[in-house]
Amino acid sequence: MPELPEVEIVCRALEPAMVGRRTERLVFNRPNLRFSLPQGLPAQLKGQCFQSVMRRGKYIVVMAENGYGFVLHLGMSGAIRIEASPEERQAQKHDHVELFLEDGPRVVLNDPRRFGFLEALEEKSWKNYPAFAAMGPEPLGNDFNGPALAQAISGRRAAIKAALLDQKIVAGIGNIYACEALYMAAIDPRRGAGDLSADECEKLVRAIKQVLLKAIEAGGSSLRDYKHTDGKLGYFQHQFAVYDREGETCRTCDCDRIKTGGVQRIVQGGRSTFYCPEKQT
Ligand SMILES: [Zn+2]
Known part of the structure; x- marks a missing residue:
């Protein structure tokens, strides 16, 4: 299972690919991973510009300019693929979530075992998400000593x-x-x-x-x-x-x-x- 370093590396790659770019469309290719996928999210994010990609523990939190966003956990076997050019685009088995960015790359969540999940979050309340509300300090931060x-x-x-x-x-x-x-x-x-x-x-x-x-x-x-x-x-x-x-x-x-x-x-x-x-x- 990816731990902090692996999730951090994914975040560092997602940030320059996503922040400042608009969603053309977000596509769910199946109704659920570990949990149901948030069916209202594609409409909430359509045309919206992403403002932040951050990591908290083993979770990735992505927010758009209108205050809507999502939390992503890679589970056991989840992997994010960033396909920079249209020529590179090649659907693969287990590509469950696809995010097409305007004039930009396609971000794909591939997860054969489906222990990963993606849930809708809003900027004003993301810290109340149950996993975050109870979570201890970030080990690389100053308040972990x-x-x-x-x-x-x-x-x-x-x-x-x-x-x-x-x-x-x-x-x-x-x-x-x-x-x-x-x-x-x-x-x-x-x-x-x-x-x-x-x-x-x-x-x-x-x-x-x-x-x-x-x-x-x-x-x-x-x-x-x-x-x-x-x-x-x-x-x-x-x-x-x-x-x-x-x-x-x-x-x-x-x-x-x-x-x-x-x-x-x-x-x-x-x-x-x-x-x-x-x-x-
Ligand atoms: Zn020894």
């Missing part, structure tokens, strides 16, 4: 790995970046969240920011379905220290693989966690 994390996880018995996946504590982090950040901060993923010291919270926040920024720089992680809007792949998966590397040597660690058995995989809350049993305590 050591004391803020310490406060958010204080008294929590859940494992720190599970706490990082809780979007109410911090937005946008999923399984990959939680594992990588805990490794970088040398914190055992099984520790109770509320047991982390103030110093460890500082260290973890720094690790989260660093891992996310490095991933954005590398174009995100392309594991199964994630692609850039031009069809290219990210390459952060080649830099994983521990994620999906069970039994292998941790990439930046001097632990002895013969002794430790290499990167360990455990299951927490139904999700695989990868960690180094020596470095992470």
